[in-house]
Amino acid sequence: xxxxxxxxxxxxxxxxxxxxxxxxxxxxxxxxxxxxxxxxxxxxxxxxxxxxxxxxxxxxxxxxxxxxxxxxxxxxxxxxxxxxxxxxxxxxxxxxxxxxxxxxxxxxxxxxxxxxxxxxxxxxxxxxxxxxxxxxxxxxxxxxxxxxxxxxxxxxxxxxxxxxxxxxxxxxxxxxxxxxxxxxxxxxxxxxxxxxxxxxxxxxxxxxxxxxxxxxxxxxxxxxxxxxxxxxxxxxxxxxxxxxxxxxxxxxxxxxxxxxxxxxxxxx
Numbered sequence: 058x059x060x061x062x063x064x065x066x067x068x069x070x071x072x073x074x075x076x077x078x079x080x081x082x083x084x085x086x087x088x089x090x091x092x093x094x095x096x097x098x099x100x101x102x103x104x105x106x107x108x109x110x111x112x113x114x115x116x117x118x119x120x121x122x123x124x125x126x127x128x129x130x131x132x133x134x135x136x137x138x139x140x141x142x143x144x145x146x147x148x149x150x151x152x153x154x155x156x157x158x159x160x161x162x163x164x165x166x167x168x169x170x171x172x173x174x175x176x177x178x179x180x181x182x183x184x185x186x187x188x189x190x191x192x193x194x195x196x197x198x199x200x201x202x203x204x205x206x207x208x209x210x211x212x213x214x215x216x217x218x219x220x221x222x223x224x225x226x227x228x229x230x231x232x233x234x235x236x237x238x239x240x241x242x243x244x245x246x247x248x249x250x251x252x253x254x255x256x257x258x259x260x261x262x263x264x265x266x267x268x269x270x271x272x273x274x275x276x277x278x279x280x281x282x283x284x285x286x287x288x289x290x291x292x293x294x295x296x297x298x299x300x301x302x303x304x305x306x307x308x309x310x311x312x313x314x315x316x317x318x319x320x321x322x323x324x325x
Contacts, residue, residue: 088322172240
């Protein structure tokens with residue numbers, strides 16, 4: 058991960074530097090090529106080399122994908138049962154964010170999946186690096202059932218939120234501001250400054266996956282759709298309503314299956 062950070066955050070970084078770095082890492086190289094060949098981007102010509110992927114997708118796109126793969130590899134994806142479910146939720150939200158963007162006829166970019174995938178990275182960090190305290194918090198959460206929300210308990214236990222933790226992590230890792238804000242403000246997307254549409258897509262995707270029971274906590278500990286972000290959705294689609302949400306929920310399983318190649322690149 059250190060090498061990716063050094064190359065992607067340097068002022069003099071170039072596509073050739075990034076290609077060289079990726080090609081030295083067989084797992085990362087295979088992942089990038091698999092992503093470029095997935096239905097996510099829909100290229101008709103098969104991509105066989107990292108240089109081809111960079112030429113087709115561009116430096117910024119490959120940078121985001123390489124960084125996100127490195128972040129996933131930084132964490133243990135075979136931890137506790139809760140952590141396993143959290144990763145499953147994260148992958149689902151990555152797919153759902155892309156699906157939501159497609160519903161609003163937005164340009165399909167890799168950053169959609171990346172922002173969705175990493176939306177709970179702060180929670181994953183707390184779960185993995187403070188396991189005893191996190192387990193104690195979950196135990197209290199279960200005992201109190203719906204009397205206290207996860208978010209309130211998290212703040213009480215750690216003195217911070219998983220959104221704030223994510224902000225510090227992604228800023229340290231030099232992620233672009235639009236992705237960083239979409240992740241850190243995924244429960245309050247109206248607070249995002251650089252790209253409220255991206256943040257809104259992640260927010261709605263998170264809701265959809267939770268409603269579909271693709272969440273380790275269940276919907277009883279979840280915050281509702283932020284009212285302040287509704288004008289953003291209505292600007293994208295004037296008739297936006299709960300019917301759109303229901304339609305997207307019905308589409309999610311198919312979309313997860315369609316994007317399985319893209320997702321598998323992260324699990325190598």
